[in-house]
Amino acid sequence: MTVQSKLPLTAAETALVDQFGTRVGSLPGNANVVQIRDRAIQAIKENGLPTRRVEAWHYTDLRRLLAGVPADDPAADAADLEPVLSDAVRFTLKNGRIAATGRVESVTVQSMADALRADVSGVSLADHGIIDATGLINAAFVTDGFVVQVEDGAEPAHPVELQSLHDGGQAHVRNVVTVGEGSRATFFDRQAGSDAAVLDTAVTELKLRKNAEATWITVQETGEAATHLAQMNITLDENAKLTLFVVNLSGKIVRQEINADVLGEGADLTFRAVNLIGDDAHCDITLSLGHLVPNTTSTETVRNVVTGRAQGVFQGQIRVDQIAQKTDAQMACNTLLLSDDAGFSTKPELEIFADDVVCAHGATVAEIDHNHLFYLMARGISEKTARGLLIKAFVAEIVEELADERLIEALETRIDRWLEAHG
Amino acid sequence: MLEIKNLHARIAEDGTEIIKGLDLTVKPGEVAAIMGPNGSGKSTLSYILAGRDDYAVTEGDILYNGESILEMDPAERAAAGIFLAFQYPMEIPGVATMQFLKVAMNEQRKARGEAELTTPDFIRHVKEAAGDLEISMEMLKRPLNVGFSGGEKKRAEILQMKLLQPKLCVLDETDSGLDIDALKIVSDGVNSLRSPDRATIVITHYQRLLDYIVPDTVHVLSKGRIVKTGDKTLAHELEAHGYADIINAAA
Ligand SMILES: Nc1ncnc2c1ncn2[C@@H]1O[C@H](COP(=O)(O)OP(=O)(O)OP(=O)(O)O)[C@@H](O)[C@H]1O
Numbered sequence: 001m002t003v004q005s006k007l008p009l010t011a012a013e014t015a016l017v018d019q020f021g022t023r024v025g026s027l028p029g030n031a032n033v034v035q036i037r038d039r040a041i042q043a044i045k046e047n048g049l050p051t052r053r054v055e056a057w058h059y060t061d062l063r064r065l066l067a068g069v070p071a072d073d074p075a076a077d078a079a080d081l082e083p084v085l086s087d088a089v090r091f092t093l094k095n096g097r098i099a100a101t102g103r104v105e106s107v108t109v110q111s112m113a114d115a116l117r118a119d120v121s122g123v124s125l126a127d128h129g130i131i132d133a134t135g136l137i138n139a140a141f142v143t144d145g146f147v148v149q150v151e152d153g154a155e156p157a158h159p160v161e162l163q164s165l166h167d168g169g170q171a172h173v174r175n176v177v178t179v180g181e182g183s184r185a186t187f188f189d190r191q192a193g194s195d196a197a198v199l200d201t202a203v204t205e206l207k208l209r210k211n212a213e214a215t216w217i218t219v220q221e222t223g224e225a226a227t228h229l230a231q232m233n234i235t236l237d238e239n240a241k242l243t244l245f246v247v248n249l250s251g252k253i254v255r256q257e258i259n260a261d262v263l264g265e266g267a268d269l270t271f272r273a274v275n276l277i278g279d280d281a282h283c284d285i286t287l288s289l290g291h292l293v294p295n296t297t298s299t300e301t302v303r304n305v306v307t308g309r310a311q312g313v314f315q316g317q318i319r320v321d322q323i324a325q326k327t328d329a330q331m332a333c334n335t336l337l338l339s340d341d342a343g344f345s346t347k348p349e350l351e352i353f354a355d356d357v358v359c360a361h362g363a364t365v366a367e368i369d370h371n372h373l374f375y376l377m378a379r380g381i382s383e384k385t386a387r388g389l390l391i392k393a394f395v396a397e398i399v400e401e402l403a404d405e406r407l408i409e410a411l412e413t414r415i416d417r418w419l420e421a422h423g
Numbered sequence: 424m425l426e427i428k429n430l431h432a433r434i435a436e437d438g439t440e441i442i443k444g445l446d447l448t449v450k451p452g453e454v455a456a457i458m459g460p461n462g463s464g465k466s467t468l469s470y471i472l473a474g475r476d477d478y479a480v481t482e483g484d485i486l487y488n489g490e491s492i493l494e495m496d497p498a499e500r501a502a503a504g505i506f507l508a509f510q511y512p513m514e515i516p517g518v519a520t521m522q523f524l525k526v527a528m529n530e531q532r533k534a535r536g537e538a539e540l541t542t543p544d545f546i547r548h549v550k551e552a553a554g555d556l557e558i559s560m561e562m563l564k565r566p567l568n569v570g571f572s573g574g575e576k577k578r579a580e581i582l583q584m585k586l587l588q589p590k591l592c593v594l595d596e597t598d599s600g601l602d603i604d605a606l607k608i609v610s611d612g613v614n615s616l617r618s619p620d621r622a623t624i625v626i627t628h629y630q631r632l633l634d635y636i637v638p639d640t641v642h643v644l645s646k647g648r649i650v651k652t653g654d655k656t657l658a659h660e661l662e663a664h665g666y667a668d669i670i671n672a673a674a
């Protein structure tokens with residue numbers, strides 16, 4: 001893929017290359033890490049940011065969308081953020097630098113910067129090749145993050161909340177989270193910031209060991225001028241169970257990549273996403289899920305509400321390996337369009353090489369059912385309230401699958417707030 | 424209370440005229456029955472009264488308490504006291520029935536400048552009305568009308584009517600789908616709302632319902648017009664002889 005190599009660098013690409021030149025000396029990491037960073041920026045310089053001609057970025061032409069890159073602002077002081085649940089323990093980064101760490105019994109937490117200076121096993125700046133803009137930018141610029149290990153057989157009494165906050169500039173964060181054998185844990189992954197322009201990348205490696213069970217909730221609430229490029233690389237070992245819930249509530253350019261490999265028999269992934277996309281935002285969820293061994297299951301449900309001139313994207317790829325018999329994977333993407341100028345692109349993709357599997361996908365794009373609207377209004381419910389009820393019903397169906405009432409309430413409060421502003 | 428004058432209405436989408444010069448007057452305290460063959464426009468009339476925008480009024484007027492309601496949206500009409508019990512109540516997944524009832528009651532109160540109901544008051548009202556209609560509170564925990572049987576949906580409509588206390592009730596084939604016992608229960612529910620300041624329009628095909636909810640006037644709707652008006656004996660006549668004679672005589 002060198003189609004773009006002849007194109008002149010855009011302002012954003014030039015800024016990335018130039019800023020790397022001035023910052024590389026102060027970025028954490030040993031010689032090995034510096035080499036990886038060099039290689040990453042070199043790949044961007046030579047190939048440019050991906051355009052729509054790169055299949056994985058077809059609906060998110062990053063080269064066109066990313067108009068510029070604000071300078072890093074190490075002095076920026078982002079506002080503190082309350083945890084989603086009051087008993088969660090916060091581990092906070094502000095503009096990519098650790099600002100606060102907590103303590104949770106049977107969980108060890110280390111600084112990513114420290115890990116990059118030493119040679120810590122399992123910690124790397126690996127990317128997914130030259131089209132992996134998210135991984136490459138993050139590898140080049142990452143300043144810190146958390147390396148989290150939940151001990152084997154542990155059930156931490158408090159959720160771990162990882163926060164990446166910013167107030168303009170840049171924030172490049174990499175977290176590595178391992179849930180030990182037979183452990184059960186809940187994580188929150190927060191991205192939030194002011195309305196100042198920011199380039200924010202977040203790469204998370206999440207590993208569930210044998211028999212581990214985890215709930216991971218990503219709540220993305222970046223500001224109205226934020227570019228947020230996120231990537232999760234997930235592995236599930238034998239009988240591991242992951243509930244991954246992603247809520248996108250704001251941001252200007254949002255790309256959330258999820259690469260999950262189901263590596264152990266009996267493992268299950270429950271993936272849910274709610275994308276509320278308004279104004280002129282662009283929000284893309286790109287999932288690539290590999291069922292690589294027999295007897296594994298997954299369900300993927302994505303619900304989108306799009307309004308204003310916003311554009312949404314869901315690419316859902318499910319790969320079933322030849323040996324992965326008895327895989328059961330069910331994917332659905334449903335979208336509610338609230339305005340004529342809003343749009344949503346869905347691309348489901350099933351690559352199935354085994355014969356004894358159950359895999360299905362479905363996608364719908366609809367407007368608010370005007371019969372439903374009439375019924376509610378005929379009971380005296382004003383149009384705005386009635387629309388709000390119907391939109392909320394559409395996303396609440398999957399929020400309410402969550403087991404924890406407090407969590408449902410916390411997410412629904414955020415959904416209500418969004419509806420108040422955009423509904 | 425209600426005065427429909429030379430009403431003409433079309434399907435907004437394709438312009439087909441369904442209501443073709445309809446006149447009807449209903450006084451306070453009156454129960455008016457509307458009968459007529461399938462496809463004559465009974466449900467269409469009820470939708471137009473409720474303000475459904477799939478239909479465009481092209482001529483004539485609808486006066487409610489002396490004022491035209493044509494410019495009012497469905498929510499405003501409901502707040503003003505107009506209630507339609509649907510022939511086919513809609514299932515709305517994801518909207519909890521109790522939440523819906525509470526929002527509806529409070530929005531109407533708000534529109535009328537009254538204070539919101541407290542939760543205990545709300546629950547008390549619902550329990551009382553549901554008890555009268557033999558609706559279980561279990562059923563009300565489900566999403567609105569989702570998975571309700573045909574008869575349960577009809578009862579739920581009357582429950583809403585009892586809670587919202589409208590002034591003009593339009594019942595579109597509320598009897599269809601009800602078993603014999605339910606017909607009695609629902610009719611009692613409707614009769615309990617009869618009062619000198621409240622009017623009811625009962626759309627039905629069957630005398631059976633009119634034995635319970637005895638009408639003051641009976642109107643025959645055919646091809647978008649009222650072609651005959653009489654008292655309750657007209658319904659018996661229709662039951663015995665069908666519509667043919669009356670419609671032919673009017674044509
Ligand atoms: N939205 C619509 N689109 C197309 N046709 C319609 C629409 N609404 C009504 N009609 C047509 O208008 C006519 C009147 O329908 P309506 O439902 O009012 O009849 P009805 O008298 O209630 O009949 P029934 O006794 O079967 O309930 C029918 O021919 C129907 O098909």
Ligand SMILES: [Mg+2]
Pocket residue numbers: 465466467510595596
């Ligand atoms: Mg009808």
